[in-house]
Amino acid sequence: MKMFKRLIFVPVLVVALTISIWANAFAADEIKIGVIGPMKFVQGISHWNGAVMAADEINARGGVKVGNKMMKIKLIQADSNEFLSITDATNAMERLITKDKVHFVVGGFRTEAVMAMQDIAMHQKVIFIGCGAAHDELCNRVAKYYDQYKYFFRGTPFNSTNLVRAAFIHVGTVAEVIKKELDIKGPIKVAFVAEKAQWADAMVPAVQATLPKMGMELVGVWRPSPVATDVTAELAGIQRTGAHLIFTVFSSSVGIPFARQAGELKVPAIQVGINVEASKDDFWKATRGQGNYVVISATYARDVECNELTKPFVEGYLKRFGEMPTYTAGTYESIKMSLVDTIEMIGTLDPDKIVEALENRVYKTPPSTIMYVKDNLGRHTHDIRFGPGYATGLAVQWQDGKLVGVWPNGWKPAPGVEVTYKGMKPIKLPPWMYQAYKKK
Amino acid sequence: MKTILFYIRKLFAVVKNEVLVLPSRVAVIFFFLFILLLPFFTDDVYILRIFTLASIFAIFAASWDLLSGFTGQMNFGHALFFGVGAYGAALLNLHYQIPPWGSIPLGALVGVAAGLIIGIPSLRLKGTYLALTTLAFPIILLGLVFTFPGFTGGELGISGIERLAPTRVQEYYIISVLMLGLCTIMWAITDSNTGIIFHAIREDEIAVRASGVNTTRYKLLAFCLSGFFAGIAGGLYAHFMRIAGPSTLEVSLSFQVVIWAIFGGAATIYGPIGAVFFLYPLVEFMHVLKDYRILMFAFVVLLVLLFMPDGLFRWLREKVEEECPRCKVRNIATRKTCRVCTAPLD
Incomplete structure (x- = not known):
C-alpha cells in the first residue's frame, strides 16, 4: 500500500511542479494592467470597456513588443466602490498592486478616492494613469513632490x-x-x-x-x-x-x-x-x-473626427458596446497609446524609464493630441496640455x-x-x- | 522572589479557574493571540491592511456601543466623532507638524468637545428624536467642510499627512495593540460602577434619577467617552490612510457602525468588535464574487438579525455558556451544576 501511495505521489508532484513552472513562465510573458473604478456605475463600466477594447486590439496583433519578447496584455478589474467608500477604493488599489502584482493601473473617478489611491500606487512605484478625476491637485502633487508622485499621469479628462x-x-x-x-x-x-x-x-x-x-x-x-x-x-x-x-x-x-x-x-x-x-x-x-x-x-460625438484615430475608436466602441463612449473610456488610449506605445519605444517595463519617455512624448489619441506640460516654475506636472492642436x-x-x-x-x-x-x-x-x- | 512566585501562581490559578473554564474567555485569549501573532504568519501587506482597518473600525464600533448600546443614547450620526478626530489629527499634523502620537490624542479631544456639543442640546431628547438630531450633526459639519475649503480642503480633504510608521507591520502593531488596549478599557468602563449607571439609564432613567444619580452628568460623560474613543479611531484612520476627507463624515459610515454593533450584539463591547473582524474581512475577501458581494453581505446580516436578534456573538455565547440561576456566575453549557455554588443548571 505504501509503495502504491509513493507511486501515485511522485507523478502527481511532478505534474504539479510542471504546471506551476509552465504557468509562471506563461505569466512572465504577460503585462498585467489593473483597471480600477466604480464598476457598478457607468463611469467604471466605461473604464472597463475602454480597457478591454485596447487589450483586445493589442493582443490580436500579437501583444506588446518588449525588447525581443512579445508580451500579452492581461487586464485585472478592481471595483473601487469609491462613490460609497474611500476605504474600499484604497483596498482595491492595494490588492491590485500587492496581490495581483499589476505592472500599471488605469482608472479612478472620485477625486478624494483617487488621491488616496494615488498615495498607494506612488508608494509602490507603480505607474497610475488617472482616467476620470479632473481636479488640478492630482497633478499639482507631481510638481510639488516629483520624486514621490512622478508615477502619476493624467489620462482623461483635462483638468478642472x-x-x-x-x-x-x-x-x-x-x-x-x-x-x-x-x-x-x-x-x-x-x-x-x-x-x-x-x-x-x-x-x-x-x-x-x-x-x-x-x-x-x-x-x-x-x-x-x-x-x-x-x-x-x-x-x-x-x-x-x-x-x-x-x-x-x-x-x-x-x-x-x-x-x-x-x-x-x-x-x-x-x-x-x-x-x-x-x-x-x-x-x-x-x-x-x-x-x-x-x-x-x-469628449466624443458621432461623425466628429478630432484626428484620424477618432472615427475607428468611436465606431469600434459603438459596434461593440452599443453606446457612445464617455470620457472615462479614456482607459483605451491610456493603455494603447500612453503605455504600450512607450513600452515598445523603449523596450522595457521599468517604470522610471517609462516616466522619462512619457514626459517627452507628444502623441495622438482618439479625442486629442497629448503633451504633458510643466508648470510656471518649469516642474513636470504630468498634466495634459489644453488648447489648439492639443486637448480641447x-x-x-x-x-x-x-x-x-x-x-x-x-x-x-x-x-x-x-x-x-x-x-x-x-x-x-x-x-x-x-x-x-x-x-x- | 517569593512575591513574584506568589503572583505567578495567582496568575496560573486565575487562568485555570476563571479563564479556561469559559469558552467566551478562551475565545478572547485566542483573539488576542491571533491579533498579536498575525504578522508572524503573513507579511502580505494587503492582508495586514485589512486587519489594520478592521482594528480601527473595531474601536469605532465599540465606541458606538458604549454610548448607544449601554447608555441607550441612540446615535445615528456617530461618523461625526470619527470625522472630527480624523480632521483634528490631520490639521494638527499638517499645519503644526505635531507627530501622530500627539495629533491623534489631541484630535480625540476635539472628539470629546464634539461629544459635549452634541450631548448638551440632545439631553432633553430620547429615542427617535435623539437619533434624528444626532444624524443631522455630521451633515452640518460636512456643510462646513465645503463652506471653508481653504481650511478643510473641501471635497479633496486634507492629504499629505504623516504616516503612522514606516512599515506596514509597524503600523499594524501600533493600531492593533491600541485597539486591544482601548477596547479593554471600554469593556472595563462598562463593567465598572459607571457602566452599571450607564446600563441603568438605558433601562429606566427616571428610576436612576430618583435614586439620586445625576443622569445628565452621566449621559454627557457617555457622549464624551464615546467621542474620545471614536476620535482616536478617526485620528488613526487619517494617519493610516494619509487623508482625512468628507467621506469620514458620510451618513453611510454612521449607518455602517450601527450595522456592525447590532450584528455582533449591542451592549456587549465584544459584539461590535467581533462583528467588525467578521464582516469587514468577509466583505473584502468576497471581492471575487464581484456583483454578488453586497448581496451576500446583506444576506448574511439579514440572516443573523432574523435568527439571532440579540446579535451573533451574544447568541453564540448563550449557546456555549449558561448563567447560574442562583449566583449569576457563567458556566460552560455542558456542566450540570454551577462551578461556584453547585446549584443545578437548567
Whole structure:
C-alpha cells in the first residue's frame, strides 16, 4: 500500500511542479494592467470597456513588443466602490498592486478616492494613469513632490480649470452666434443655472467675475435642487430677465426636466454648458424631443473626427458596446497609446524609464493630441496640455434628435490660428428665439 | 522572589479557574493571540491592511456601543466623532507638524468637545428624536467642510499627512495593540460602577434619577467617552490612510457602525468588535464574487438579525455558556451544576 501511495505521489508532484513552472513562465510573458473604478456605475463600466477594447486590439496583433519578447496584455478589474467608500477604493488599489502584482493601473473617478489611491500606487512605484478625476491637485502633487508622485499621469479628462475655461469658450461662441443671428446690439444677457451641489458652488463667483469681462451681462443666478422635477418657477424668472443664453451646470437628473420644460415653455434662450444627462443617448426620449438645441461640453460625438484615430475608436466602441463612449473610456488610449506605445519605444517595463519617455512624448489619441506640460516654475506636472492642436474637448448640440458637434468650428484662439474638427455643424438657435427677438 | 512566585501562581490559578473554564474567555485569549501573532504568519501587506482597518473600525464600533448600546443614547450620526478626530489629527499634523502620537490624542479631544456639543442640546431628547438630531450633526459639519475649503480642503480633504510608521507591520502593531488596549478599557468602563449607571439609564432613567444619580452628568460623560474613543479611531484612520476627507463624515459610515454593533450584539463591547473582524474581512475577501458581494453581505446580516436578534456573538455565547440561576456566575453549557455554588443548571 505504501509503495502504491509513493507511486501515485511522485507523478502527481511532478505534474504539479510542471504546471506551476509552465504557468509562471506563461505569466512572465504577460503585462498585467489593473483597471480600477466604480464598476457598478457607468463611469467604471466605461473604464472597463475602454480597457478591454485596447487589450483586445493589442493582443490580436500579437501583444506588446518588449525588447525581443512579445508580451500579452492581461487586464485585472478592481471595483473601487469609491462613490460609497474611500476605504474600499484604497483596498482595491492595494490588492491590485500587492496581490495581483499589476505592472500599471488605469482608472479612478472620485477625486478624494483617487488621491488616496494615488498615495498607494506612488508608494509602490507603480505607474497610475488617472482616467476620470479632473481636479488640478492630482497633478499639482507631481510638481510639488516629483520624486514621490512622478508615477502619476493624467489620462482623461483635462483638468478642472480647463474644463471651466472650455465651458466659458462655448458660452462665448454661442453668444457670438446669437449676436450675429438675432442682431443684438447690447451685451448678451446670461442666466446662470447651477444645481444646488457643493461642486458647483465655486462656479458662481467664477461666472460673476468672468462674464462681464467677456462683454456679457449676468442677469441672475438660479440654484435648483439636483433632483428637482419641476423648474417652471426658475424658468419663469429667467424669462422675465430677458436672458438670451442660459449657462447650465447640471450633473444630476435636474438636467432632464430643465431642458424639457424650457422647451415646452419655449423660453427664448439657448442652453449652453454642462449637462451630464444631455450627453446620454436617451436624453431625446427623456425630454420628449424638447431638449432640442441644448449645447453641452463633451469628449466624443458621432461623425466628429478630432484626428484620424477618432472615427475607428468611436465606431469600434459603438459596434461593440452599443453606446457612445464617455470620457472615462479614456482607459483605451491610456493603455494603447500612453503605455504600450512607450513600452515598445523603449523596450522595457521599468517604470522610471517609462516616466522619462512619457514626459517627452507628444502623441495622438482618439479625442486629442497629448503633451504633458510643466508648470510656471518649469516642474513636470504630468498634466495634459489644453488648447489648439492639443486637448480641447468638444461642444455638442442636440439637433433634431441627433447629438452633433458644433465646436471647435472655426475657433480662433490666437491670431492666425483656426481650429475646426472634421464633421462639425453650425450652431442652431431655437426658432422661438428668432420669433421673440426678430419681432423686437 | 517569593512575591513574584506568589503572583505567578495567582496568575496560573486565575487562568485555570476563571479563564479556561469559559469558552467566551478562551475565545478572547485566542483573539488576542491571533491579533498579536498575525504578522508572524503573513507579511502580505494587503492582508495586514485589512486587519489594520478592521482594528480601527473595531474601536469605532465599540465606541458606538458604549454610548448607544449601554447608555441607550441612540446615535445615528456617530461618523461625526470619527470625522472630527480624523480632521483634528490631520490639521494638527499638517499645519503644526505635531507627530501622530500627539495629533491623534489631541484630535480625540476635539472628539470629546464634539461629544459635549452634541450631548448638551440632545439631553432633553430620547429615542427617535435623539437619533434624528444626532444624524443631522455630521451633515452640518460636512456643510462646513465645503463652506471653508481653504481650511478643510473641501471635497479633496486634507492629504499629505504623516504616516503612522514606516512599515506596514509597524503600523499594524501600533493600531492593533491600541485597539486591544482601548477596547479593554471600554469593556472595563462598562463593567465598572459607571457602566452599571450607564446600563441603568438605558433601562429606566427616571428610576436612576430618583435614586439620586445625576443622569445628565452621566449621559454627557457617555457622549464624551464615546467621542474620545471614536476620535482616536478617526485620528488613526487619517494617519493610516494619509487623508482625512468628507467621506469620514458620510451618513453611510454612521449607518455602517450601527450595522456592525447590532450584528455582533449591542451592549456587549465584544459584539461590535467581533462583528467588525467578521464582516469587514468577509466583505473584502468576497471581492471575487464581484456583483454578488453586497448581496451576500446583506444576506448574511439579514440572516443573523432574523435568527439571532440579540446579535451573533451574544447568541453564540448563550449557546456555549449558561448563567447560574442562583449566583449569576457563567458556566460552560455542558456542566450540570454551577462551578461556584453547585446549584443545578437548567
